[in-house]
Amino acid sequence: MNVSELIGEWYDRNKRNLAWREEGLPYQIWISEIILQQTRVNQGTPYYFRFIRQFPDIKTLADAPVNEVLHCWQGLGYYTRARNLHKAARIIMEEYNGKFPEEYRVIRKLPGIGDYTAAAIASLAFGEAWAAVDGNVYRVLARYLGITDPINTGPGKKVFLQAANDLLDRKDPGKHNQAMIELGALICLPRNPACDVCPLQASCHARQKNAMGDLPVKVKKPKPSHRYFTYLVVAMGDVIFLRQRAVGDIWALLYDFPLIETETEEPIGKLLSGKFWESTFTGCEAVIISSAREYRHILSHRILHTRFIRIEVRKPISYPGVIQVKRTDIKAFPFPELISRYLKEEKLLTISQQS
């Protein structure tokens, strides 16, 4: 037996009875597919029933105020799904005479319907041969065929779409697609897949190599780490204290201010009462001008929680690498964008800065 036959037989015996499958109507399938985008069946099911009861057909949906649709969607998340659903219903009423379009190319154009959803509707409702590749199918294909291309890049997705279409049963693409999805949802789970009851276990690449945990491959974007900066903007009359940043950290060789970096968000009082304050400000007659002005700055791979404290002193502070700069000369120094933004907003630049 080929893959399609194996999973088809398994599907017949093990499929869940999901309401929107029963009648195979395009409207019901459409609504269910939109609801289930990035949403678990258990979470979406009650919404499906409520939605169908309140908007039993395309015309009812199109005639309803969008706010009613949104209200029905309340709590589900991704609210543009609801807006697009409503928008698409009106398009179907106006351009397709209220009849759900039957061709993939036409379905695909409706707002809120991408490659996956168009293929799902075209195959499930109209029997067209388009492979529907969702998160479940990526997982099944990656493991069964041993595909190591990443599932979250453009080129990688093309590889999976090709593989899915190669495997597709063109006699019954609707059943094939549902069986693939169902297998991923019930057996080929992200963690702890139930390989011992999988209809594909005998010929599964990952199963032979014991590589279920390594597939599918996803290029991981380094999760942004958080850093907590407290800058001390120290002025002595007409002079500001700057510091050049070291190599080997963000903003190498650019200028900023004396800085206290902490692991977490610390109370200001704690920072200013400790050793740092003593070693930096002893004998300076320091006076805090303003407390914390807070900024959040997003870099490509980190989130900076930054606050600025303005301090006035009568004598120079002691801080490694610190330099004294007259306010009128500040504009000559290169700053990271965050610091520039602060300087501008605080009007610490006496002359407007050109960049």
Add this chain to the structure above:
DNA sequence: AATTCGTGGGG
């Protein structure tokens, strides 16, 4: 191509 959009469940 990389971001953004929500919420809930499980390890």
Add this chain to the structure above:
DNA sequence: TCCCCAAGAAT
């Protein structure tokens, strides 16, 4: 508590 991530699409 934290992190992953789940029937994706639009920009």
